[in-house]
Amino acid sequence: MNLDFSAITPYLHMLLTGAKVTLQASLLAVFFGSVFGTLVGAMRVSPIAPLRSVAAAYIYTIRGTPLLIQLFLIYFGLPSLGLNLPAFAAGIIGLSINSSGYVGEIVRGGIEAVPKGQWEASKVLGLSYIKTMRFIILPQAIRNMLPAIGNEFVTLIKESSLLSTLAITELTMVGQQVRSVTYASFETFIAVGIIYLVMTSSTSLLLQYVEKKWQVG
Amino acid sequence: MSQSAASSAPPAAGLIQPAIEVRRLHKSFGKLDVLKGVSLTVPEGEVVSVIGPSGSGKSTMARCICRREEINKGEIFLYGKRVDGSNHSNRDIARLVGMIFQQFNLFPHLSVMDNLTLSPINIRGLSKEEAVENAMGLLKRVGLEEKKDARPGELSGGQCQRVAIARALAMNPKIMLFDEPTSALDPELVGEVLDVIADLAGSGMTMMIITHEMVFAKEVSDRVVFMDEGNIMEQGSPAKIFSCPDAPRTRLFLQRMLAPLGKDFSGESGSEACGHES
C-alpha cells in the first residue's frame, strides 16, 4: 500500500478551517451545555420534588438516546412544527442539549460531593437556598466538576463530527469533501484523525494545567 | 403567654422572657423517638452545659432550637416568640441564634475574612466596610487577626473553630449553641477553643454548650443539664450535678467520663452541696 500525502497537501488549509469550525462548535456546545447543565443539575438536587423528577427524566432521556437522533429531531423534525433552523444553529443546539444531560449528571455529582456541613453552616448563618448554592455550594462543586467538564469538552470535539450529517462544514465534513476531490481516502482520513488527536490531546493538556492552577489558587 | 414552665420564673417585671424556652419537645426520625418530651428554660445570659451519653439527643435538641430540624410535637420559644412553626425563616433565626459544630464547617473556598463577612453583608445588610470592621474586631477577640487572608485549609483545627466562633458572632446573635465544639480537635488544641468560649460566657452571652469536657462544663456553666435517652434526666448547678447527682444514671455517666481523667469532683464541695441543693 502506498500512502501519498502530497495529494491532499493543497487541501490542508481547508481541513484546518474545518478544524476551526469543530473547535468553535465544541466550545459553544460545552459553554451552553454547561450553563444549561448546571441548571439541570441544580434542579436534580433541589428540595422541590417535581423539579427533581423533571431533571431526572431529562438526564435519563438525553443520555439514553443517540446524539444523531437528537440532531435529526432538531434539524429535520422541528421544521414540521414550523421551526426551521439553520444547520449550524440546529447543530449547536443539539450538541448543547446533549451535553447538558451529561453535564447535569456531573453537576449533580459535584454538588453531592460537597459535605453536608456546608449546607448546615449556611442555613445557620441565614443564607437562603439560592444564596447557599451560589456562594457556597457551586463554587466548591465546580472544583470537583472541572475535570469531568474538561472531559466533556474533549468528548464534544469528537462527537461534533456527527454535525457533518447536517452538512455543517466542520472537520469531518471537510474531510469528506477533500476525499471526494482527491480520492485519497486513506490519506485524507488519517490526516483528519491526526487533527482530531492534536485537538483532543492539546485540550487535555491545557485542562490539566488549568486544573493544577485552580487546585493551588 | 402561659407560665407552665416556670421553673426559672423571670424576675420582677414579668415582661422579661427567657432566651430559650422548650416545652414538651418531641422529635423522632422514622420510628426512632429521639426526644421524648424535653422541656428546658434558659434565661437570658445563662450558660447551660448539656451533657449525656452519645445518642441521647443532645445534638437533635440543639438542632431543633435553631430550627435545623422540624419538630413533631411541643413548642420552642426564643425570647417569647414561637419559632417552631413555618412562619420563621432561616434569616430570622440566624440573627438570633449562632451555632458552632464539631466539624467547624468553615467555607474552604473563602478566606477567613470572607467567611466572616458573607452572611453579615447578605443577611444583616451591612456594608462591606462595616462587615470588615466588625470582622476584624471579632478576629482580634479570638486572637486570629493575622489570619484574615488565610484559607481555612491553612489553619489548625483549633484556629478553624475559633474562626467559626467569630463567624457566628459576626451575625450578632443573642444566643450561641455549641455542639461538641472541641470533640474533633487534637487534645493540645482544645484549650485555646475553650478559652474563647469561656471568654464569651463571661461576657453575658446566653449559651448552650453540648460538651464532653466535664471540667470545663463545671467551671464555665451556671447550670448543667444531663440528658439520657431523649429526656432531661436531671439539671442543676454544676456543684450539684458533679458532686451529688440525684439520678443513678447521672452518677454512672459521670463516673465513666471522669474515671479516665483521674478526676472525682465529689470530694471538692462535698456534702455541703449535697445538703443544700434542692
Ligand SMILES: Nc1ncnc2c1ncn2[C@@H]1O[C@H](COP(=O)(O)OP(=O)(O)O)[C@@H](O)[C@H]1O
Ligand atoms: N438525621 C437523622 N436521621 C436519623 N436518625 C438520626 C438523625 N439525627 C440523629 N439521629 C439519631 O438520633 C439519636 C440521637 O442523636 P443525637 O441527637 O445526635 O445524639 P447526641 O448528640 O446526644 O449524641 C441517635 O440515635 C441518632 O442516630
Ligand SMILES: [Mg+2]
Ligand atoms: Mg451530638
